[in-house]
Amino acid sequence: MKKGLFISFEGPDGAGKTSVLQGLLPKLATFGMDLETTREPGGVAIAESIRSLILNPENTTMDDKTELLLYIAARRQHLKERILPALEDGKLLLVDRFIDSSVAYQGFGRGLNVEDINWLNTYATDGLVPDLTLYFDIEVEEGLARIAKNRHHDVDRLDMETVDMHERVRQGYLSMLDRYPDRIVKVDASQELELVIADALAVIVERFFKN
Structure with missing residues (x-):
């Protein structure tokens, strides 16, 4: 039975969610729960291997459904090896991307059937x-400009996507925000990093540590 707390971090490219997650760690450490952080796709050896396959810029012929199924396979392995053990141990688990990313990117972005993706996620x-779920929202062009300015890695397959694709992804997230208002909370990611961290912390405290 799940004993811990599970918070996912979502957002379009360039929203800064990973930086916010790292900035929250010292602040959340004061609440008395053991912390664990991980990411998708990845987090465990098999899922990291799948991540490399997905992001390899040489794999330009990858079919959209193949991409989706690879993400789903990585998610399953990550769940079994990392997520469930952390929750069973009573940890506060922070995950950089989870089920909503598949809906936003492969559903809205790629145009695959969202209900099929929801079924696969549930499975x-x-x-x-x-x-x-903390959703970090930013205008697409601003997010992509941040990536270009702060790039510290080689171009991967997803970096090659069009602005239109990223716009559809953002609209997908906004659609889920309306669909799951009890779970997903929007944070303005266009602010300075410290302000975004403060806003995210306030949401977490209000939800879980108010007393």
């Missing part, structure tokens, strides 16, 4: 959903 996770 892969046995119905597990985060206790809270």
Whole structure:
């Protein structure tokens, strides 16, 4: 039975969610729960291997459904090896991307059937959903400009996508925000990093540590 707390971090490219997650760690450490952080796709050896396959810029012929199924396979392995053990140990688990990314990127971005993706997510996770999802929202062009300015890695396959694709992804996230208002909370990611961290912390405190 799940004993810990599960918070996922979502957002379009360049929203800064990974930086916010890292900035939250010292602040959340004061609340008395053991912390664990991980990411998708990845987090465990098999899922990291799948991540490399997905992001390899040489794989330009990858079919959209193949891409989706690879993400789903990585998610399942990550769940079994990392997510469920952390929750069973009573940890506060922070995950950089989870089920909503597949809906936003492969559903809205690629145009695959969203209900099929929802079914696959449920199948892969046995119905597990985060206790809270923080969605970091930013205009697409601003997010992509941040990436270009701060790039510290080689161009991967997803870096080659069009602006239109990223616009559809953002609209997908905004659609889920309307669909799951009890779980997903929007944070303005266009602010300075410290302000974004403060806003995210306030949401977490209000939801889980108010008393």
